[in-house]
Amino acid sequence: MIHSTQTDDGIIIVRPGVQRLTAVNSKAFKDEIVALIDAGNSEFVIDFTSTTFLDSSGLGALAGVLKKIGHRGDLAVCGLGPDVMQMFTICRMDRVFSIYPDEAAALRALSEKS
Amino acid sequence: MREQIEIIVAEDNVVQRAYMCRLIENVGFDFFKVLEAEDGAVALELLKTSRAEILITDYQMPRLNGVELTRAVRSLDLGRYIHIILITGTETGDYGVRADALDAGADDFLNKQDDPTGLKARLTTAMRLIDHGKELEEQHRVLKEANDRINEDLAAAAHAQRNLLPDINTDILGAHIASAFVPSSVVSGDMFGCFPLNDSQIGFYAVDVSGHGIRASLLSVAIGYLITPEFFVKSVLDEDGIPRPARLVRELNARFCTDVHDDYFTMFCGVMDTQRIKVFYCQAGYPSPYYVDAQGNVTRIGSGGFPVGMFGDADYEDGVIGVDLDGMLLCCSDGAFEAENDEGIPFGEPRMEKIVKEIYRDPADKVPEKIIKALADWRGRKPLEDDLTVVAVKRNMK
Numbered sequence: 001m002i003h004s005t006q007t008d009d010g011i012i013i014v015r016p017g018v019q020r021l022t023a024v025n026s027k028a029f030k031d032e033i034v035a036l037i038d039a040g041n042s043e044f045v046i047d048f049t050s051t052t053f054l055d056s057s058g059l060g061a062l063a064g065v066l067k068k069i070g071h072r073g074d075l076a077v078c079g080l081g082p083d084v085m086q087m088f089t090i091c092r093m094d095r096v097f098s099i100y101p102d103e104a105a106a107l108r109a110l111s112e113k114s
Numbered sequence: 115m116r117e118q119i120e121i122i123v124a125e126d127n128v129v130q131r132a133y134m135c136r137l138i139e140n141v142g143f144d145f146f147k148v149l150e151a152e153d154g155a156v157a158l159e160l161l162k163t164s165r166a167e168i169l170i171t172d173y174q175m176p177r178l179n180g181v182e183l184t185r186a187v188r189s190l191d192l193g194r195y196i197h198i199i200l201i202t203g204t205e206t207g208d209y210g211v212r213a214d215a216l217d218a219g220a221d222d223f224l225n226k227q228d229d230p231t232g233l234k235a236r237l238t239t240a241m242r243l244i245d246h247g248k249e250l251e252e253q254h255r256v257l258k259e260a261n262d263r264i265n266e267d268l269a270a271a272a273h274a275q276r277n278l279l280p281d282i283n284t285d286i287l288g289a290h291i292a293s294a295f296v297p298s299s300v301v302s303g304d305m306f307g308c309f310p311l312n313d314s315q316i317g318f319y320a321v322d323v324s325g326h327g328i329r330a331s332l333l334s335v336a337i338g339y340l341i342t343p344e345f346f347v348k349s350v351l352d353e354d355g356i357p358r359p360a361r362l363v364r365e366l367n368a369r370f371c372t373d374v375h376d377d378y379f380t381m382f383c384g385v386m387d388t389q390r391i392k393v394f395y396c397q398a399g400y401p402s403p404y405y406v407d408a409q410g411n412v413t414r415i416g417s418g419g420f421p422v423g424m425f426g427d428a429d430y431e432d433g434v435i436g437v438d439l440d441g442m443l444l445c446c447s448d449g450a451f452e453a454e455n456d457e458g459i460p461f462g463e464p465r466m467e468k469i470v471k472e473i474y475r476d477p478a479d480k481v482p483e484k485i486i487k488a489l490a491d492w493r494g495r496k497p498l499e500d501d502l503t504v505v506a507v508k509r510n511m512k
Contacts, residue, residue, distance in 0.1 A: 008458075023325050023326065023327075030376070055452070055499075055500065056322070056324035056378075056380070056448070056500075057324055057325045057376075059324070059421075060324045060325070060377065060424070061375035061376055063376065063378075063424050063425070064376040067194050067285060067425075083460075089417075089418055090301055090399060090401065090402065090418040090419075091380070091399040091418065091419075091420065092399070092418050092419060092420045092428075096425065105181060
């Protein structure tokens, strides 16, 4: 379900490919990213520009991805709409995820880190 | 030995009928029991009174012809399928009749001039289809039985879950507490509790487990059993009796954090202290409750907090607000804000705040039902996607 592309620096850009990340599809979302991590990738940008709604299961899957990457790599999220951003705020996810306005800003930040 | 299949032979010509019956008996006397009908109307009556599953009918007959009989059979509700074979002239000679018969619901044809092997082939086909139909029926019965059992279990689980919740309306230490609990399926991932801690403090909590349905309900019920009044007192009150709700949340976080799965829950818990005239609270990802003071000013409580069971190193903060004598505290799970109307637009916070302002003067027991009603009106025919809990706490007695 996810669309992923890789930059020249080896950073994986993931677009969830769904408007709503919910109990229906969050397991597939996580499994597919975990497969990319298991294949040796460690730097990810997840772009939520086209995903306007995350339910509690969607957030759980995203947190699961973050824990899976852990200290071995980096995860940035970008393109959070107002509803998703509000959920991030109320759950303090803004303190655990690196959040950027768009892909370009997220890629720049990851490249500077490494 | 398999059960005999009853076959009706509808044919007005006595000689032809006797000949057909003999042919069928020759194909398999053990398999078939032949019932004779001298015209279409008699055949129709026989179908209703027998257990016949195959009908072999001539086209030309008095009263009802073969096609009319076919149409009449298909409009009956017999509770079993009738395999209909129509005897006509050749395919090319009786093309029009065959087209009509197919339209009426005939399954197969037999040429008048066919030799017995043609009949045998057609009866074999009919039996294969009948067997297949019976297999499906049996599978359907087994599935239905299993499904009924699951539904009964679920209903029992839902009943057990409801019994864990406080009364819908209750008075504790001069505060009135009213609630509404609407699962999106039979069981719910929501849970809440409310009880006196001593003679001046009321403890309360609301929990929303991620996801919904059976899996979420298992965790919500476990939490419901865990947070007893004794557990609450022990983990929340410090040495001086001052409420520290964040302690309880930290304890739950340590208990429920695991890397094995992504389940977690959001929570709001607090203590209404009637001597200090304050509410001490800790917010853990649960939507900020509303506080409406005696003048009708609405504020949201808390600026956020980590969910429970997601990150082991998360920390939680205590908050405190003063409460007026007529002040109302209102907790709504996120199912309330996310409830969508026919066009997919969520109910959202501005609409909720508007309703809160309209109903804050009502007695506490009217508040949850009015919010549930407003959400039902908003959703229209759209079902609830997430569990819904509304709890109103009002200090309205001295």
